Amino acid sequence: xxxxxAMKLLVLLLTVLTMASGCADSKTVSPGKxxxxxxxxxxxxxxxFAPMGFRDEKGNLAGFDIDLANEVAKxxxxxINFQPIxxxxxxxxxxxxxxxxxxxxxxxxxxxxxxxxxxQTYLENSQIIxxxxxxxxxxxxxxxxxxxxxxxxxxxxxAVNTDPDFVSSLKELVEFSTNNEAFMDVEAGRSEAxxxxxxxxxxxxxQKGQEKYRVLEENFGDEEYAVGVRKSDTELMKKLxxxxxxxxxxxxxxxxxxKWFSEN
Amino acid sequence: MESKVLEMLIPMTLxxxxxxxxxxxxxxxxxxxxxxxxxxxxxxxNKIVSSLTGIYIYIMRGTPLLLQLMFIFFGFVxxxxxxxxxSRTQAIFIAFILNYTAYxxxxxxxxxNSIDIxxxxxxxxxxLSRTRAFMKIILPQVIKNVLPSIGNEVITLVKDTSLVYILxxxxxxKAAKSVSNRYSAFSxxxxxxxxxxxxxxxxxxxxxxxxxKYNYYR
Amino acid sequence: MVLKVNNLSKSFNGQNVFEDISFSAAAGEIVCxxxxxxxxxxxxxRCINNLEFPDRGSIExxxxxxxKEENGQVKHASKSELQSIHQEIGLVFQNFNLFPHMNVxxxxxxxxVFLKKMSSDKAKERALELLEQLELEGKEHSYPYQLSGGQxxxxxxxxxxxxxxxxxxxxxxxxxxxxxxRGQISKIIRKLSSQGMAIIIVTHDNAFVNEIAEKIITLSExxxxxxxxxxx
Numbered sequence: 001x002x003x004x005x006a007m008k009l010l011v012l013l014l015t016v017l018t019m020a021s022g023c024a025d026s027k028t029v030s031p032g033k034x035x036x037x038x039x040x041x042x043x044x045x046x047x048x049f050a051p052m053g054f055r056d057e058k059g060n061l062a063g064f065d066i067d068l069a070n071e072v073a074k075x076x077x078x079x080i081n082f083q084p085i086x087x088x089x090x091x092x093x094x095x096x097x098x099x100x101x102x103x104x105x106x107x108x109x110x111x112x113x114x115x116x117x118x119x120q121t122y123l124e125n126s127q128i129i130x131x132x133x134x135x136x137x138x139x140x141x142x143x144x145x146x147x148x149x150x151x152x153x154x155x156x157x158x159a160v161n162t163d164p165d166f167v168s169s170l171k172e173l174v175e176f177s178t179n180n181e182a183f184m185d186v187e188a189g190r191s192e193a194x195x196x197x198x199x200x201x202x203x204x205x206x207q208k209g210q211e212k213y214r215v216l217e218e219n220f221g222d223e224e225y226a227v228g229v230r231k232s233d234t235e236l237m238k239k240l241x242x243x244x245x246x247x248x249x250x251x252x253x254x255x256x257x258x259k260w261f262s263e264n
Numbered sequence: 265m266e267s268k269v270l271e272m273l274i275p276m277t278l279x280x281x282x283x284x285x286x287x288x289x290x291x292x293x294x295x296x297x298x299x300x301x302x303x304x305x306x307x308x309x310n311k312i313v314s315s316l317t318g319i320y321i322y323i324m325r326g327t328p329l330l331l332q333l334m335f336i337f338f339g340f341v342x343x344x345x346x347x348x349x350x351s352r353t354q355a356i357f358i359a360f361i362l363n364y365t366a367y368x369x370x371x372x373x374x375x376x377n378s379i380d381i382x383x384x385x386x387x388x389x390x391x392l393s394r395t396r397a398f399m400k401i402i403l404p405q406v407i408k409n410v411l412p413s414i415g416n417e418v419i420t421l422v423k424d425t426s427l428v429y430i431l432x433x434x435x436x437x438k439a440a441k442s443v444s445n446r447y448s449a450f451s452x453x454x455x456x457x458x459x460x461x462x463x464x465x466x467x468x469x470x471x472x473x474x475x476x477k478y479n480y481y482r
Numbered sequence: 483m484v485l486k487v488n489n490l491s492k493s494f495n496g497q498n499v500f501e502d503i504s505f506s507a508a509a510g511e512i513v514c515x516x517x518x519x520x521x522x523x524x525x526x527x528r529c530i531n532n533l534e535f536p537d538r539g540s541i542e543x544x545x546x547x548x549x550k551e552e553n554g555q556v557k558h559a560s561k562s563e564l565q566s567i568h569q570e571i572g573l574v575f576q577n578f579n580l581f582p583h584m585n586v587x588x589x590x591x592x593x594x595v596f597l598k599k600m601s602s603d604k605a606k607e608r609a610l611e612l613l614e615q616l617e618l619e620g621k622e623h624s625y626p627y628q629l630s631g632g633q634x635x636x637x638x639x640x641x642x643x644x645x646x647x648x649x650x651x652x653x654x655x656x657x658x659x660x661x662x663x664r665g666q667i668s669k670i671i672r673k674l675s676s677q678g679m680a681i682i683i684v685t686h687d688n689a690f691v692n693e694i695a696e697k698i699i700t701l702s703e704x705x706x707x708x709x710x711x712x713x714x
């Protein structure tokens with residue numbers, strides 16, 4: 001009787017262990033090494049970041065960056081595996097060798113240039129200021145004394161911080177882990193405005209209803225999306241840039257762009 | 265809730281549930297027995313053993329679990345001599361087991377201390393070995409005493425599993441976040457809140473049943 | 483003699499509890515150790531039952547040494563010797579220390595079965611026999627919390643008697659009892675002694691001592707005086 005009980009417990013434990021390790025393993029890819037000669041690479045992404053890389057209706061990865069990466073992989077003759085990461089840990093993940101690319105609407109900034117090497121720009125973007133349609137605010141200056149929301153560790157935050165006078169004029173700059181949360185804070189009326197990547201903002205505003213929001217004419221400057229690679233991976237960087245060049249010249253890039261972004 | 269949101273949310277939540285329940289069950293199955301051992305080590309007459317165990321418990325209880333997850337996955341590689349690159353799954357299990365073992369060990373230490381010394385003495389004069397006395401006389405009484413506190417930690421563990429996001433793992437909260445960002449809707453978070461409540465309800469009932477089982481004596 | 487205590491000394495933190503005391507007990511003899519509280523009579527009983535280490539001297543239980551003094555060093559019995567010694571001596575604690583999570587039967591058979599002295603069936607048989615002798619028929623499935631003080635004490639006696647020890651010790655056996663159950667305990671003690679068990683009782687209850695003792699050991703300021711009351 002007692003033996004039977006112990007056996008049952010053991011079987012249960014083993015089942016749970018295999019289940020747990022199995023399900024976690026399927027999402028885990030082995031850590032990469034710094035080299036230009038591998039057959040597969042790992043791309044780190046925030047898989048909740050629509051429209052660049054996110055989960056589609058079936059839970060599969062989709063997005064502009066995903067399509068782009070798959071096309072690049074084809075041209076480089078390698079496979080690219082996708083590893084979801086927490087966006088705040090991206091440079092740590094890259095430099096620990098857990099991933100080979102940071103590729104997910106990753107904006108070029110000076111502070112990031114110190115930590116990683118950037119590929120050529122593959123998408124132009126700007127950091128815009130979004131308010132609710134009914135807001136009285138029309139300029140940056142009118143945000144003085146008000147709360148502004150922004151995604152933590154994002155290029156939007158970096159862009160805002162280049163203007164310290166603006167930051168100090170605010171009541172507070174509230175950081176959220178996702179842009180969606182920043183949008184929700186504005187909707188709730190706690191924050192007057194949010195600063196956000198234009199590409200992303202257009203996607204969200206489409207989801208939530210264009211008429212609810214207004215974009216200020218002033219912004220925090222134009223910027224560029226690129227792929228982040230370890231500084232030691234020079235060979236890999238060259239191949240990546242070659243692949244981008246090819247895709248631009250043969251029209252593949254245009255096709256993918258048209259699939260994800262409408263021109264209006 | 266819109267049906268397209270639900271259509272995406274349900275399969276993703278089920279997928280996330282595997283991680284949530286996996287982390288929960290493995291942590292519990294490993295930490296509970298380990299923590300009894302650690303509690304005994306903490307109470308050891310050997311000063312070195314007890315103070316090393318004390319330092320371990322202090323670190324585990326004195327730092328956030330989130331930080332421990334980050335340290336084990338990102339930082340442990342750089343530790344001289346013993347540094348090792350754990351996989352994401354390994355890092356998650358190690359951090360959770362180490363952390364929960366420390367909490368459970370302190371509960372068990374309190375429970376063991378609460379047993380009257382006369383119980384040990386009675387076992388000794390009857391000629392029982394120390395191991396037998398602990399397993400058959402002390403431990404069953406300790407378990408009855410610590411069940412309410414253990415139950416609290418078990419419920420906390422369910423919610424703590426959401427911390428695996430820092431290593432990119434997908435649990436039910438991450439599933440909600442994915443769907444929320446995809447459709448820019450808040451409702452997935454409410455849905456997942458109810459999933460947590462459902463898990464907690466099941467656990468609360470199970471714990472009450474176990475407590476009841478130990479109520480045959482006073 | 484089933485119990486021989488020779489030149490036993492014990493101190494706590496440099497404070498003498500008792501010094502250089504010697505006495506013995508024969509099979510079937512009822513020995514009472516009395517003294518004011520704090521005089522160390524419980525410590526003495528705990529030494530005999532291997533719950534406390536003496537500083538000097540020897541204790542011999544049914545020809546087995548629990549402690550032996552060799553070249554000025556007190557030597558403790560080995561693990562295997564201790565197993566044999568524990569079968570020769572039993573102790574009924576002042577608050578009985580029954581195992582609350584086990585029923586009466588489980589309390590009784592735990593040690594004999596673990597020590598492989600009896601099969602589980604044999605042990606149960608012996609337990610039922612003892613319970614009947616101690617007027618506890620039908621209580622084998624009760625848990626300690628369901629029993630009265632006197633019943634708990636008799637379960638503790640039964641538990642200590644399962645392996646039929648040569649010596650049975652009691653710590654303050656009358657402290658938890660009222661007048662009616664007091665008569666019962668002295669009856670039981672006499673019965674056990676008549677079966678050849680040496681009985682060692684630590685108590686401050688002088689009336690009880692006068693009623694039952696065959697040898698009285700009075701502990702005072704670390705020394706003892708011995709008087710024999712009935713048997714030679």
